Amino acid sequence: MDDDDFVSTDALAHGIDTGLQFRTFYIQPSEPGKLYAFKEKLDDLTLWEDEEGNRAYRKEYESLLTQTDKDEWLAKKNAWTEDVEKFRRKADExxxxxxxxxxxxxxxxxxxxxxxxxxxxxxxxxxxxxxxxxxxxxxxxxxxxxxxxxxxxxxxxxxxxxxxxxxxxxxxxxxxxxxxxxxxxxxxxxxxxxxxxxxxxxxxxxxxxxxxxxxxxxxxxxxxxxxxxxxxxxxxxx
Structure with missing residues (x-):
């Protein structure tokens, strides 16, 4: 973490019962001692990775992470990319x-x-x-x-x-x-x-x-x- 990673005072005042997100890091309430780093975002899903390289994604407005692996995430990413391209083609037409x-x-x-x-x-x-x-x-x-x-x-x-x-x-x-x-x-x-x-x-x-x-x-x-x-x-x- 560096000076650009911050969290608001309101978030600190409410604790981490619903998770605590910095600019590029996230702490989920079930693992207060583990820091997850931001990797990428697909629509309402955000991919995070811990210090051991384990990956997990979080659905927007939810506090708990769901464990995943490279292949599963890649499948989600390919499906999302295909949907976006279909939408753009339909919009263009x-x-x-x-x-x-x-x-x-x-x-x-x-x-x-x-x-x-x-x-x-x-x-x-x-x-x-x-x-x-x-x-x-x-x-x-x-x-x-x-x-x-x-x-x-x-x-x-x-x-x-x-x-x-x-x-x-x-x-x-x-x-x-x-x-x-x-x-x-x-x-x-x-x-x-x-x-x-x-x-x-x-x-x-x-x-x-x-x-x-x-x-x-x-x-x-x-x-x-x-x-x-x-x-x-x-x-x-x-």
Whole structure:
């Protein structure tokens, strides 16, 4: 041990009934006179070695060590490495960055919000003879109606955004006031806003689900999972 190996005063005050860990050393409660040195860590398992070269691993949050040998640990390490590589390959194949410049700076904290939580602004539409609709919205700042353009379809706003279908049949993502978000708008074969700040869209015959607060895009529909106070989007086991 050297000056870099330390333990907090709180740990000393509580004794070693649940084990005592320094930076790279560990004393388990059943062997207070034996010092184990850190070797390596695999996920929630930590490998330790005593002065005679005997190896043991400790599962996170547990105090007692489990004796092991080189072959057993190597088997665990190979299995863990294979699982990690499978996870990375699956993530690379199914998770990507969504490069649309959709500005969500006013909408953070919407992860667990549903479409039904949002109210529509005041709209007025006029049906045209070609089947499209001319849309107006109420500009409350000036107390007048303002033209928002001509569309084939207009969908409800949520997260300060809305999806519209232009007269060419392509889908666009705009602000709730119908303003373009990009200097050159991205067009989609289909698009819709979903619960939990997700944009579901189809482009070049491929289907995607983009989480708009960090622009991570999934090749399969993710589900919202809550762990403690945190929310996560989960796709299969990714």
């Amino acid at each position: 199914n998770v990507m960055y969504f490069n649309a410049k959709i500005d969500m700076k006013y909408s953070y904290g919407y992860t667990d919000r549903l479409l039904a939580d949002f109210e529509e602004i005041e709209l007025r539409t006029e049906q045209r003879t070609d089947g499209n609709v001319l849309v107006y919205y109420r500009d409350n700042d000036f107390g007048r109606w303002k033209s928002a353009g001509v569309y084939a379809k207009v969908f409800r706003q949520a997260y300060d955004l809305r999806v519209v279908q232009n007269v060419k049949g392509k889908y666009l993502v705009r602000t709730k006031m119908f303003e373009p978000l990009e200097s050159k708008e991205q067009e989609y074969d289909f698009a819709e806003l979903l619960d939990n700040v997700i944009l579901h869209f189809v482009r070049n015959d491929k289907e995607y689900w983009a989480y708009l607060e960090n622009n991570i895009c999934f090749a399969k529909k993710p589900e919202l999972v809550t762990i403690g106070f945190l929310n996560f989007l989960k796709m299969d086991d990714v």
